[in-house]
Amino acid sequence: MSNIHPLDTRKSQSGEIDAILRNLMGIQGVSAAAIVDNDGFVTHIQRDSEINTDAIGASVQVVFGAAARAAQHVGHHATNMVICENAEGFILSTPVEAGFMLALVTQRDALLGRVRFELKETIPVLKKLFSHYLTH
Amino acid sequence: MPWFQAQMAELQRLAEEYALSQQQTASNIVNVSEKMRLKRAEFIDAVQVLVDKIGKIKGISACAAYHDGLILAQSAHPAAIDAFGATLQESARAAQQGAALLGLGELEQIVIVGAKNKVAMLSIGPLMLCISSPKQINLALALNRPH
Amino acid sequence: MPQIQKTDYQIAQQQILDGIISGEFDIENRRDLGPMIPIRLFQALRMVALGSNVEDILGQGAPSLVYHSGQSLGLAMGQLAAANIDKDLETYVGKIKLLCRQLSIGLVVPDRVDLNAGVLELRVDECVSCAGIHNVSAPICHFEAGMVGGIVKTFFNRNVKATETKCNALGDKTCLIRVDLI
Structure with a gap:
C-alpha cells in the first residue's frame, strides 16, 4: 500500500510537470515551455528570458481557439496542435486536459519535427498527470 | 555485424524500449512519465549521434531524420532539408500502399536513384532516416566504413 | 526605440480609461441621453459581442479573451485606486468599492482575506454582467473575474489567478471571485 499522502502526490505531479517542461527546454531552439489554463493563466512555465505571461497565456488560448473553430468549419474535427510560424521562430500549442494547453516558444533554429515529436509524445503523459493533478 | 547494420539494430532496440515504456500501466504516473522521458531522450540522442556520424562519412552528402516529414535531426546544414522531408512523406505514402498491395510487410527502406544523386530512406521506429549521396557511391560500402 | 503607432481601438481605450480615472462621468455629445445606458445594452455587448460572437470565432479561447479584457480594466482601476x-x-478596497458602485459594475464586498494563505474572496453583488440571467451551466462573469484579478494584482504587484466560484446566473444570488496570489 502506498504511504504517499495525497498532498505529496499532487506536489510530485506538479514537480513532474515542471520536469517535463524543463525537458522540453532542453531541445535545441526552445526558449519557453508553459502550461496555460482555460482562462489563459500560465500555471507552470520554464523560460530562458522574460515573457509577459498574462499576454502569452491569453494569446495562446485565443489562437488555439480560433484555429480549432476554423478546423471545425472545414470539417477537420478535433485540433491536436497549432503551429504558428513566425519570422523569428515558432509557437506551438497543444491541448492537454480540461482546457489546459501546453505551449512552446522556439527560436528559428529549432527543428520543427523534433519539437513536434516531443510534444506529441509528451501529451498522453501530461493528460494522465493532469487528470490525477486535477482530481487530487 | 557490419557497422551500419549494428547502429541500426541498436536504434531499433532503443525505439522498441521506448515503445515498451509507453505501454507501462500507470500505477505511478510520475515514475512512468520520467521513465518514458528518459527512454525517449536515449533514443532521440542516439538518432542525432548516428546522423552526425553518417554526415561525416566520405561520399555521403547529407543525413537527416524525420518524423511525419518534419526535420528531427540533421547533419551539419544539409541543402534542401524541407524538400527532403516532402519527398520522404510522398515516397513513404506511395511505398506503404505498394507494400500493402504486394504483402511486403512493414516498410523498412526506400531508395530513389536519380541521374546524379540518390537518397535512401530507412525506417527506425516512428522515424525515418534519410541519407543522400552522389549516384555512383555504393551506399552499403560507404556506410560500413565510418572512419 | 521605434515609435509604435496606436491603433484606433487603443486610442479609444485610452480616452475611456482616462475618463474613468478622472472620475468625471459626464460625457460630451450625449446632451439629451446622458452618460447612463440600459443594463441590457451593456449585457448585449458583454454576452453577445464579447460573448457568444467571440465564442463563434474563438471557441474555447473566448473566456480567456474576456478575462484578459477585464484584467486590463482592473489594472487601470487599480492604478487609480x-x-x-x-x-x-x-x-x-474602499476606493475600489466606490469606483465599482459609481461605474455600476456591482457592489463589491470582501468576503475573505487570508494573506497568509494568499487567498482573497470578493463578492460582487448585483453584478452588471449576469443580473437577470439564469440557467447557465457554469460561471459566466469572466470579465469581472479578470477585473478583480487586475485590481488585486495592482495592489500586491504579484501574479494572481482569479476564478469565479459562484455566479448569480447559476442561481447563487451573488458572484464570488476567488483570487489566489501566486
Whole structure:
C-alpha cells in the first residue's frame, strides 16, 4: 500500500510537470515551455528570458481557439496542435486536459519535427498527470 | 555485424524500449512519465549521434531524420532539408500502399536513384532516416566504413 | 526605440480609461441621453459581442479573451485606486468599492482575506454582467473575474489567478471571485 499522502502526490505531479517542461527546454531552439489554463493563466512555465505571461497565456488560448473553430468549419474535427510560424521562430500549442494547453516558444533554429515529436509524445503523459493533478 | 547494420539494430532496440515504456500501466504516473522521458531522450540522442556520424562519412552528402516529414535531426546544414522531408512523406505514402498491395510487410527502406544523386530512406521506429549521396557511391560500402 | 503607432481601438481605450480615472462621468455629445445606458445594452455587448460572437470565432479561447479584457480594466482601476494611499489595503478596497458602485459594475464586498494563505474572496453583488440571467451551466462573469484579478494584482504587484466560484446566473444570488496570489 502506498504511504504517499495525497498532498505529496499532487506536489510530485506538479514537480513532474515542471520536469517535463524543463525537458522540453532542453531541445535545441526552445526558449519557453508553459502550461496555460482555460482562462489563459500560465500555471507552470520554464523560460530562458522574460515573457509577459498574462499576454502569452491569453494569446495562446485565443489562437488555439480560433484555429480549432476554423478546423471545425472545414470539417477537420478535433485540433491536436497549432503551429504558428513566425519570422523569428515558432509557437506551438497543444491541448492537454480540461482546457489546459501546453505551449512552446522556439527560436528559428529549432527543428520543427523534433519539437513536434516531443510534444506529441509528451501529451498522453501530461493528460494522465493532469487528470490525477486535477482530481487530487 | 557490419557497422551500419549494428547502429541500426541498436536504434531499433532503443525505439522498441521506448515503445515498451509507453505501454507501462500507470500505477505511478510520475515514475512512468520520467521513465518514458528518459527512454525517449536515449533514443532521440542516439538518432542525432548516428546522423552526425553518417554526415561525416566520405561520399555521403547529407543525413537527416524525420518524423511525419518534419526535420528531427540533421547533419551539419544539409541543402534542401524541407524538400527532403516532402519527398520522404510522398515516397513513404506511395511505398506503404505498394507494400500493402504486394504483402511486403512493414516498410523498412526506400531508395530513389536519380541521374546524379540518390537518397535512401530507412525506417527506425516512428522515424525515418534519410541519407543522400552522389549516384555512383555504393551506399552499403560507404556506410560500413565510418572512419 | 521605434515609435509604435496606436491603433484606433487603443486610442479609444485610452480616452475611456482616462475618463474613468478622472472620475468625471459626464460625457460630451450625449446632451439629451446622458452618460447612463440600459443594463441590457451593456449585457448585449458583454454576452453577445464579447460573448457568444467571440465564442463563434474563438471557441474555447473566448473566456480567456474576456478575462484578459477585464484584467486590463482592473489594472487601470487599480492604478487609480492605488494613488496616494500608502499601500493601505483597507483604503484601497474602499476606493475600489466606490469606483465599482459609481461605474455600476456591482457592489463589491470582501468576503475573505487570508494573506497568509494568499487567498482573497470578493463578492460582487448585483453584478452588471449576469443580473437577470439564469440557467447557465457554469460561471459566466469572466470579465469581472479578470477585473478583480487586475485590481488585486495592482495592489500586491504579484501574479494572481482569479476564478469565479459562484455566479448569480447559476442561481447563487451573488458572484464570488476567488483570487489566489501566486
